[in-house]
Amino acid sequence: MDKVIERIGEALDIQIEEDVTALIECVKKDTGFSDGKPVAAFTIYKCLLHWKCLEAERTSVFDQLIHIIISAIEDGDNNNQMAYWLSNASTLLFLIQESLKRPPPRSWRNGRIAMGPSSDLAETEDAHEIVQLKYPALLFKKRLIANVEKMYGVICENMKKELGSLLVSSxxxxxxxxxxxxxxxxxxxxxxxxxxxxxxxxxxxxxxxxxxxxxxxxxxxxxxxxxxxxxxxxxxxxxxxxxxxxxxxxxxxxxxxxxxxxxxxxxxxxxxxxxxxxxxxxxxxxxxxxxxxxxxxxxxxxxxxxxxxxxxxxxxxxxxxxxxxxxxxxxxxxxxxxxxxxxxxxxxxxxxxxNSFLLEDSFSMPFSVDDLSTSLQVKDFENVKPAAQLSKHPAFQFLCN
Structure with a gap:
């Protein structure tokens, strides 16, 4: 029996690895926007919830996602690409942060609704099901914040280069x-x-x-x-x-x-x-x-x-x-x-x-995760569609729920 359980576990691990690879390959490309929200961020978040990665003691998915963002930052001269990933990274950060405050909507959690003799009881129990991040997810959140700060810093540096000669002449x-x-x-x-x-x-x-x-x-x-x-x-x-x-x-x-x-x-x-x-x-x-x-x-x-x-x-x-x-x-x-x-x-x-009459170019305006709550609300994602490429995949049918 132990061997059977072990084999089942190994098979599940292999399947998850394949699914993670499919997700990574999908979000490497520009998946666009749905209802004014970045599709990649929403798709990633739904996958993390479904696979319970945010509560996992060990997972490689976060390292692979961060690698995509870092690769985009390396092409720092491309403001359009930088803005695309700034949008996705900040939105994903917002969704993760909100999951610490309140449970994600039912349709995002797939099967995590509490069972009970009545729908009222299910609602009550479900309301307490707030995601508890484990160390890998907490580290991922910290790295997301750092990369969001870096990306909007890179955009500002690009503008400094563009404006430099114009300011001298003006x-x-x-x-x-x-x-x-x-x-x-x-x-x-x-x-x-x-x-x-x-x-x-x-x-x-x-x-x-x-x-x-x-x-x-x-x-x-x-x-x-x-x-x-x-x-x-x-x-x-x-x-x-x-x-x-x-x-x-x-x-x-x-x-x-x-x-x-x-x-x-x-x-x-x-x-x-x-x-x-x-x-x-x-x-x-x-x-x-x-x-x-x-x-x-x-x-x-x-x-x-x-x-x-x-x-x-x-x-x-x-x-x-x-x-x-x-x-x-x-x-x-x-x-x-x-x-x-x-x-x-x-x-x-x-x-x-x-002692000096000159101004210093400190260029420092710290980024706060809470700043995002003034621009985004969880309810704004109700009509957002996940990546179409994955929605057709049998292993990702939960994205359509």
């Missing part, structure tokens, strides 16, 4: 510019100002890619927040490092370009742009100062409370002393204001962190 007004960037560009008169349109085009292309791959909105918001944070750092540092950029006319030029970014945020809507516009506060306040008329009449308190509240003393001092009037009628701030700032800077000199 920070300084052409010699003939009179602060009428938008009207000139619309008539094709200012080739340099087209760099601003290039920035907007990059943002549009990325947003379309993320939307086409149904990347959860919360992750999309974080991506653009990180990109705009990078834009803020690069542009602000350029303004306060290069005297030729720290002028009235150049301030108007940059301000007009920033208006195009604001317009893009408006078109993208809050659901995708999120807090991206707020990430530009340093460069926005800097250009607000540069384009201010009668700077000599504004008191220190107005500058710090209303005009540039987010800028540090070192940054204010740098802008005030670096600014030059290329307009002929926009004078510097008063010597009294400069004196006040200098005195306050001296008082704060013991604070090492306040």
């Amino acid at each position: 920070i300084q007004a052409p010699p003939t510019s009179e602060g009428v960037l938008i009207s000139e560009r619309s008539h094709g008169k200012d080739s340099q100002s087209n760099h601003w349109q290039g920035i907007v085009d990059c943002l549009k292309t990325l947003l379309n890619t993320l939307k086409e791959n149904f990347v959860p909105q919360k992750i999309v918001q974080k991506i653009f927040a990180r990109i705009f944070s990078y834009i803020n750092v690069k542009m602000f540092n350029s303004l306060v490092l290069r005297r030729e950029c720290c002028s009235f006319r150049n301030g108007e030029y940059v301000k007009a370009g920033l208006a195009e970014l604001e317009l893009w945020c408006s078109h993208a809507n809050k659901e995708y742009a999120g807090s991206a516009w707020d990430e530009l506060q340093h460069v926005r306040q800097c250009t607000r100062f540069l384009t201010l008329h009668q700077k000599d009449r504004i008191p220190y308190q107005d500058i710090t409370d209303n005009l540039c509240p987010i800028l540090s003393l070192q940054q204010l001092y740098r802008i005030c002393t670096l600014y030059w009037d290329d307009n002929g009628n926009t004078p510097h701030v008063s010597t009294d204001v400069i004196s006040i700032i200098r005195i306050l800077m001296t008082e704060e000199s013991s604070n090492a962190s306040s």
Whole structure:
């Protein structure tokens, strides 16, 4: 009897290995989307539930799934593929996380409904059947989080490369510019100002890619927040490092370009742009100062409370002393204001962190699994269809339940 049981167990192990191989071969390919959700993630999750892999003490399926994702990351220049797997990995992570909070819907569990003398009793008992992850599944979840973070980090790095040269060209007004960037560009008169349109085009292309791959909105918001944070750092540092950029006319030029970014945020809507516009506060306040008329009449308190509240003393001092009037009628701030700032800077000199007027490109916005719950709900998967290729396979009939 023991040998019979052992042989049955071996046969089941072989069958499961074959089924796992079939699943891996299927999800290696682009299985697309169903009802706005990634098919691969949903199919993988249903298989993990059916095979009880999430509760298994030992299984190789997680390593094989992670290998697929890592292989996709290695082709990091392909934003479309990166977005596809970011969508799938984050969705799968969400589904696993939700299974820790509440039992998956009946139709996803296949035969795990509690038996009882009445349907009411079955419902009651079944409601307590929350998945308990074992070590392999917990490790898989941890690795999923790391890869989701890595993928949206790679997408942001790709955008940094695309935007780098455009930002360099967009920070300084052409010699003939009179602060009428938008009207000139619309008539094709200012080739340099087209760099601003290039920035907007990059943002549009990325947003379309993320939307086409149904990347959860919360992750999309974080991506653009990180990109705009990078834009803020690069542009602000350029303004306060290069005297030729720290002028009235150049301030108007940059301000007009920033208006195009604001317009893009408006078109993208809050659901995708999120807090991206707020990430530009340093460069926005800097250009607000540069384009201010009668700077000599504004008191220190107005500058710090209303005009540039987010800028540090070192940054204010740098802008005030670096600014030059290329307009002929926009004078510097008063010597009294400069004196006040200098005195306050001296008082704060013991604070090492306040010694630099430059912004640091930390580019750090941690990812939280709980962020996904604001973009996804379990009920949103009720009409999602699993991979058609597997649904026709006899061993995967549970996918159709």
